[in-house]
Amino acid sequence: MTGAPPIDPLDPAEVEVARPYLAGASAARLRRTVVLATAAVSLLPLLIISFLYYDQYERSLHAEAAQSMSRQVTNNKRALEFFLMERRSALSFMVRDRSFAELCDVKTLPLLMRHMNDAFALGSFADLGLIDSGGKQLCYTGPYDLKGRDYHDQDWFYRVSRRGVFISDTFLGYRQSPHFAIAIKHERENGDYYILRATVNAEVLAEQILTAGLSPDDDVFLVNKDGVLQSPSRRYGGVLQTIPIPIPRATNEVRVLEQADERHRSVVIACVQIADSPFILVYIRPQIRSQGAGLSLPRLLLFLLVSIFFILVVIFWGSRQFVANLRAHSLKRAELMHKVEYANKLATIGRLAASVAHEINNPLAIINEKAGLLEDIVKLQSEFPRREKVLGIVDSIKGSVVRCRTITHRLLGFAKRMDVSSEIISLEELLKEVVSFLGKEVEYRNVTVTIDAEPGVPNIESARGELQQVFLNLLNNAEAAVKDGGHIDIRVRTAGERRIAVSITDDGVGIPKENLERIFEPFFTTKEGSGTGLGLSITYGIVQKLGGEIAVQSEIGNGACFTVLLPVRRG
Amino acid sequence: MATLRVLFVDDEEELVSTVVERLELRGIAATGVVSGEAALALIEEQPFDVVVLDVRMPGLGGLEVIKRIKQSHPDLAVLLLSGHGAKEDATTGLRLGAFDYLQKPVDLEDLIAVLHRAVAGGQCG
Numbered sequence: 001m002t003g004a005p006p007i008d009p010l011d012p013a014e015v016e017v018a019r020p021y022l023a024g025a026s027a028a029r030l031r032r033t034v035v036l037a038t039a040a041v042s043l044l045p046l047l048i049i050s051f052l053y054y055d056q057y058e059r060s061l062h063a064e065a066a067q068s069m070s071r072q073v074t075n076n077k078r079a080l081e082f083f084l085m086e087r088r089s090a091l092s093f094m095v096r097d098r099s100f101a102e103l104c105d106v107k108t109l110p111l112l113m114r115h116m117n118d119a120f121a122l123g124s125f126a127d128l129g130l131i132d133s134g135g136k137q138l139c140y141t142g143p144y145d146l147k148g149r150d151y152h153d154q155d156w157f158y159r160v161s162r163r164g165v166f167i168s169d170t171f172l173g174y175r176q177s178p179h180f181a182i183a184i185k186h187e188r189e190n191g192d193y194y195i196l197r198a199t200v201n202a203e204v205l206a207e208q209i210l211t212a213g214l215s216p217d218d219d220v221f222l223v224n225k226d227g228v229l230q231s232p233s234r235r236y237g238g239v240l241q242t243i244p245i246p247i248p249r250a251t252n253e254v255r256v257l258e259q260a261d262e263r264h265r266s267v268v269i270a271c272v273q274i275a276d277s278p279f280i281l282v283y284i285r286p287q288i289r290s291q292g293a294g295l296s297l298p299r300l301l302l303f304l305l306v307s308i309f310f311i312l313v314v315i316f317w318g319s320r321q322f323v324a325n326l327r328a329h330s331l332k333r334a335e336l337m338h339k340v341e342y343a344n345k346l347a348t349i350g351r352l353a354a355s356v357a358h359e360i361n362n363p364l365a366i367i368n369e370k371a372g373l374l375e376d377i378v379k380l381q382s383e384f385p386r387r388e389k390v391l392g393i394v395d396s397i398k399g400s401v402v403r404c405r406t407i408t409h410r411l412l413g414f415a416k417r418m419d420v421s422s423e424i425i426s427l428e429e430l431l432k433e434v435v436s437f438l439g440k441e442v443e444y445r446n447v448t449v450t451i452d453a454e455p456g457v458p459n460i461e462s463a464r465g466e467l468q469q470v471f472l473n474l475l476n477n478a479e480a481a482v483k484d485g486g487h488i489d490i491r492v493r494t495a496g497e498r499r500i501a502v503s504i505t506d507d508g509v510g511i512p513k514e515n516l517e518r519i520f521e522p523f524f525t526t527k528e529g530s531g532t533g534l535g536l537s538i539t540y541g542i543v544q545k546l547g548g549e550i551a552v553q554s555e556i557g558n559g560a561c562f563t564v565l566l567p568v569r570r571g
Numbered sequence: 572m573a574t575l576r577v578l579f580v581d582d583e584e585e586l587v588s589t590v591v592e593r594l595e596l597r598g599i600a601a602t603g604v605v606s607g608e609a610a611l612a613l614i615e616e617q618p619f620d621v622v623v624l625d626v627r628m629p630g631l632g633g634l635e636v637i638k639r640i641k642q643s644h645p646d647l648a649v650l651l652l653s654g655h656g657a658k659e660d661a662t663t664g665l666r667l668g669a670f671d672y673l674q675k676p677v678d679l680e681d682l683i684a685v686l687h688r689a690v691a692g693g694q695c696g
Binding site for chain 1: 583585586589590592593596597654675676677679
């Protein structure tokens with residue numbers, strides 16, 4: 001044994017490497033989890049709120065549309081009811097104004113019809129007829145010769161006889177032109193009755209429908225309860241066509257509802273029953289898509305997409321930062337753990353060394369004294385046989401004791417210097433000591449190690465154990481880098497007033513340029529399989545802790561030079 | 572100069588006997604004991620010029636022994652032998668009144684030189 005404890009910081013057997021930092025795969029997994037979780041909690045509420053908002057918006061839009069349709073339908077209902085009422089009233093007036101006999105006169109009905117049509121600017125009666133209770137047309141004025149027709153088996157005749165007033169569906173009739181009839185029953189004093197019946201062309205009815213304010217897609221028309229058109233429809237064609245969609249049951253109140261049209265497109269239908277008539281007013285409007293100033297679906301989608309894009313960008317960026325930070329943190333922790341572990345290991349070895357040294361010291365003292373006594377005895381007797389030989393043996397024993405003593409003293413010194421406390425240190429002495437730690441290996445390999453200290457370099461205040469570790473690591477690396485017979489030069493120089501520079505230069509293999517930047521990173525190693533990649537990072541950490549700096553210069557094939565700058569005073 | 576009377580105290584009997592014999596060969600009246608208790612007892616029985624005391628001993632340690640010696644015989648010179656790196660013990664010993672301390676293992680000639688200095692110093696003091 002020639003030197004200090006053989007601690008090789010680059011030997012994986014010496015420093016167990018548990019790697020608690022985030023390795024690539026688990027970092028990626030963590031990042032994925034973070035991205036998904038963050039995206040879920042940020043995007044879900046956004047999507048829900050957007051959906052609710054859009055839904056609400058659509059609803060209010062629908063409500064508004066429904067209201068406008070309802071208004072339109074109500075206005076039309078009023079107009080149509082007024083139109084029908086006007087004509088009923090006219091007929092009512094006629095039967096009351098004229099006696100049965102007068103009405104039966106051939107001249108009366110044409111006269112009345114002319115007056116009526118003059119009075120009603122908008123709609124005119126197409127014809128006018130007087131029918132007796134037997135269903136026979138007694139008198140007729142109009143474009144066709146219908147006098148004498150018998151209507152007693154017709155539905156409208158039956159109805160008007162029972163109810164007094166009747167407005168018919170639109171029908172083609174004898175004249176093959178769409179029209180509808182208004183009939184009024186009048187009781188005579190003799191208990192008999194007669195009926196005044198007028199027909200109105202369907203076109204006239206259609207003209208009564210207000211179409212102001214309708215968009216091109218809107219359709220307003222009249223149908224009967226069987227879905228037969230009573231006025232032309234933009235969608236479904238002319239009068240008397242049957243519309244292909246079911247019409248909701250109409251009441252006197254306007255009903256607005258959504259349903260699918262014949263092409264399965266969603267439409268809004270408003271409908272109302274025109275009072276005392278078979279007519280149902282229908283207003284069909286294609287499903288309202290929000291348009292114009294409001295938040296239309298495309299706009300909402302665009303807004304959402306842009307928001308989601310930015311959120312995702314932020315999440316991806318943030319999670320990358322987060323994971324990178326975590327990883328850096330974890331690396332730092334691992335490094336620290338290793339440093340602590342390493343220091344503990346050194347301290348343990350130090351304690352072991354100290355106790356061994358103590359135990360050996362006592363028998364060593366006895367050997368020394370016994371050899372001394374033997375020497376005394378031999379020296380006192382000039383006649384001692386083979387005196388010179390014995391004295392030579394004694395010298396040899398004493399020399400060996402001195403060597404042993406050097407070793408034990410060094411061991412004890414090493415143990416003691418594991419403490420981190422500051423003390424005044426001569427760098428030259430310290431470096432000599434560390435070089436002696438390198439041991440026989442250097443000698444066997446014929447590596448020359450020189451220490452060149454500038455005269456008058458001041459002692460520094462620093463932690464001895466830590467400095468030993470720093471230089472031991474650097475020297476071990478240098479030793480590993482040089483070939484047999486290589487050189488390691490250590491130079492100690494002042495650097496400015498307050499700092500000392502220690503440079504360790506070797507003529508070894510050198511470090512490739514791309515590795516120079518990474519050389520102090522934890523777990524960076526070029527010794528595949530044998531290095532922990534911790535030696536230089538620990539060194540770097542210690543130098544930092546001591547308030548110093550470490551730098552490296554190297555070229556491949558031209559060796560390497562590590563320079564450690566240390567403050568003269570600590571802190 | 573009168574014969575130097577030295578009491579050598581160490582728990583290693585082999586060491587004690589050898590050192591005593593070597594000192595005697597050099598004309599020093601050396602006595603050896605292997606414990607602090609024995610040393611204190613012997614001081615009461617016969618006079619010594621110097622006591623050489625190992626710091627680490629089972630039972631009464633060197634520092635305790637020097638404390639007691641300095642109480643009963645303040646003028647008696649005491650020399651401490653400490654293990655390497657036990658600087659603290661040595662400084663404590665010096666504070667307690669030791670003349671000097673030497674690190675083990677000690678070269679005999681060095682020891683004798685210090686012994687002479689101790690007596691001379693003691694006489695001066």
